[in-house]
Amino acid sequence: MRRRLADLGLGVAALLGVAATWELYKLLGPEQGWSVREVRVLPRTTDLAMPHVWEMLGRLPEPLTGAPGAVPLWVAVLQASGFSLAVALVSWVLGVVVGFCFAVGMQRFALVEAAVLPLVVLSQTVPLIALAPLVKGWGGRVEIGGFAWQGWMSVAVIASYLAFFPVAVGALRGLQSPDSIHRELMRAYGAGWWSTLVRLRLPASVPYVLPAIRLAGANAVVGTIVAEVSTGLPGGVGRMILEFANFASSDPAKPWAPLLGAVLLGLLVAGLVSLVGLPLGRYRRAEVTA
Amino acid sequence: MSAATAAQDHPRGAVAVSVEDVSRVFGGSGGAVTALDQVDLTVAAGEFVSLIGPSGCGKSTLLRLVADLDRPTSGSISVFGRTPEQARLAHDYGIAFQQAGLLPWRTVRANVELPLALHGVGKGGRRERAGHLLDLVGLADFGDHFPDQLSGGMQQRVAIARAIAEEPSLLLMDEPFGALDEMTRERLQVELVRLCAQTRAAVVFVTHSIPEAVFLSDRVVVMSARPGRIQEVVDIGLGRGTEREEGLREDTSYFESVTRVREALHGGSGAGATVRGAELR
Ligand SMILES: Nc1ncnc2c1ncn2[C@@H]1O[C@H](COP(=O)(O)OP(=O)(O)OP(=O)(O)O)[C@@H](O)[C@H]1O
Ligand SMILES: [Mg+2]
Numbered sequence: 001m002r003r004r005l006a007d008l009g010l011g012v013a014a015l016l017g018v019a020a021t022w023e024l025y026k027l028l029g030p031e032q033g034w035s036v037r038e039v040r041v042l043p044r045t046t047d048l049a050m051p052h053v054w055e056m057l058g059r060l061p062e063p064l065t066g067a068p069g070a071v072p073l074w075v076a077v078l079q080a081s082g083f084s085l086a087v088a089l090v091s092w093v094l095g096v097v098v099g100f101c102f103a104v105g106m107q108r109f110a111l112v113e114a115a116v117l118p119l120v121v122l123s124q125t126v127p128l129i130a131l132a133p134l135v136k137g138w139g140g141r142v143e144i145g146g147f148a149w150q151g152w153m154s155v156a157v158i159a160s161y162l163a164f165f166p167v168a169v170g171a172l173r174g175l176q177s178p179d180s181i182h183r184e185l186m187r188a189y190g191a192g193w194w195s196t197l198v199r200l201r202l203p204a205s206v207p208y209v210l211p212a213i214r215l216a217g218a219n220a221v222v223g224t225i226v227a228e229v230s231t232g233l234p235g236g237v238g239r240m241i242l243e244f245a246n247f248a249s250s251d252p253a254k255p256w257a258p259l260l261g262a263v264l265l266g267l268l269v270a271g272l273v274s275l276v277g278l279p280l281g282r283y284r285r286a287e288v289t290a
Numbered sequence: 291m292s293a294a295t296a297a298q299d300h301p302r303g304a305v306a307v308s309v310e311d312v313s314r315v316f317g318g319s320g321g322a323v324t325a326l327d328q329v330d331l332t333v334a335a336g337e338f339v340s341l342i343g344p345s346g347c348g349k350s351t352l353l354r355l356v357a358d359l360d361r362p363t364s365g366s367i368s369v370f371g372r373t374p375e376q377a378r379l380a381h382d383y384g385i386a387f388q389q390a391g392l393l394p395w396r397t398v399r400a401n402v403e404l405p406l407a408l409h410g411v412g413k414g415g416r417r418e419r420a421g422h423l424l425d426l427v428g429l430a431d432f433g434d435h436f437p438d439q440l441s442g443g444m445q446q447r448v449a450i451a452r453a454i455a456e457e458p459s460l461l462l463m464d465e466p467f468g469a470l471d472e473m474t475r476e477r478l479q480v481e482l483v484r485l486c487a488q489t490r491a492a493v494v495f496v497t498h499s500i501p502e503a504v505f506l507s508d509r510v511v512v513m514s515a516r517p518g519r520i521q522e523v524v525d526i527g528l529g530r531g532t533e534r535e536e537g538l539r540e541d542t543s544y545f546e547s548v549t550r551v552r553e554a555l556h557g558g559s560g561a562g563a564t565v566r567g568a569e570l571r
Pocket of ligand 1: 323352
């Protein structure tokens with residue numbers, strides 16, 4: 001409990017540190033930024049380009065638009081974040097399940113590992129932006145009985161494409177981690193592949209899988225936001241970032257609000273994922289040497 | 291399979307392990323290594339046999355062949371009249387290595403229960419058996435501890451309890467006390483002799499220590515290296531079970547046997563030469 005609190009304190013300190021750095025640069029940095037020839041390497045520090053932190057926060061309680069009856073900005077951002085959170089979680093689950101299936105398949109059959117692992121690595125070099133229209137196009141054609149493909153499903157699939165990778169690689173390493181002494185012990189007991197998987201390989205893989213699913217969580221968030229932008233799905237933080245960018249000159253604090261939402265989203269997913277590790281403490285005990 | 295029936299299945303005089311003309315050649319990039327060359331060995335049911343010899347003479351290899359963790363290049367092995375594979379799948383033997391090899395995420399009790407769980411023993415039966423075994427190795431109070439909370443000697447005792455969990459009629463042990471201090475080692479030797487007398491299991495025991503081999507065994511098989519061969523088999527004949535107590539270590543017949551094994555070892559590497567890898571304590 002005490003460690004939890006300390007972690008929380010560190011997290012808050014880090015956020016304050018980011019805000020302080022922002023203000024410090026705004027104070028000391030050159031007004032027009034700093035350019036090497038035509039390329040600007042440091043941003044401008046005008047109020048338009050870099051609003052004060054308190055201005056961004058101050059904008060949150062104000063209404064979304066000038067229209068009468070508009071909800072406060074923070075409510076809109078939270079709604080969008082909630083939508084994206086649901087999609088990110090679905091993509092995370094999908095990515096973890098698919099990644100794990102890949103890992104188990106690769107562990108079971110050396111041939112599969114030789115054939116699939118390079119493809120898995122290669123898959124991550126295909127940019128998400130290139131993938132988005134493809135998935136959206138395929139999804140649009142899916143219609144089975146009463147089930148119709150929804151826009152958010154395309155986003156979840158695209159994001160899970162980012163999320164499955166660390167799980168596939170991490171879980172494979174974990175499943176292959178048991179020492180020969182433990183593998184031979186299982187063999188001496190006449191245990192088949194399945195019992196060896198359940199009693200030895202899965203428990204041994206936990207220390208590898210936990211960091212992998214945390215990475216997958218971060219990837220799911222990034223993937224969801226990018227996929228929302230590139231498929232143009234309304235309702236989430238990604239689309240909101242795109243829309244609010246238009247207000248950069250008229251309402252400079254507004255475009256930063258969905259970014260705060262994205263940060264919040266990342267923190268929430270990281271927190272939820274780390275809950276998975278809590279009941280698995282015994283599988284993280286240091287490997288005994290003697 | 292309970293202990294009583296296992297022992298009755300194989301009355302004295304029956305053969306536990308029969309190794310006939312077995313060779314094992316490892317083919318490496320730097321040429322072939324003959325780890326075992328035409329080895330013959332018979333272990334009777336209930337008999338305690340130690341393998342001793344210089345490092346690299348193929349002791350572990352021989353044990354692994356019997357356990358079906360490896361296959362011979364030529365020759366044949368049978369365990370209670372079956373192939374090693376059949377014997378392994380029938381859970382005919384228990385095994386312990388130099389390292390305890392406990393699963394770190396299982397409690398001591400769950401580690402001892404592992405072979406029972408794998409072979410479908412019910413929860414109640416497992417509990418009872420594990421409790422009994424932990425009593426036997428003097429760890430009754432540590433059932434709920436995790437392996438990393440135990441000393442090396444305690445871990446090794448858990449590993450031994452696990453090896454005998456199913457009361458196998460054959461125990462294969464590869465330097466199980468190798469990493470322990472002398473005092474723990476001698477105490478465990480006494481425990482092991484007592485356990486084997488109780489369960490009437492045959493044992494094939496690999497060791498580097500002449501006193502250990504003599505104290506434990508009915509017969510000591512002395513091996514020589516490059517290629518791995520059986521050089522001599524020394525009959526010990528110091529009696530079984532309760533006859534072997536701490537006092538035996540000061541007995542003249544014990545010292546005579548130690549001398550005989552030592553001479554057999556020396557004979558293999560030329561008179562007077564030191565024996566590589568074997569402790570001559
Ligand atoms: N998997 C393997 N591949 C290649 N060579 C091997 C392998 N296992 C054993 N050997 C070789 O076989 C020979 C016998 O090895 P083994 O492990 O049986 O010796 P040992 O008598 O148990 O030695 P020690 O007392 O040091 O444990 C050695 O020369 C070793 O190099
Ligand atoms: Mg060895």
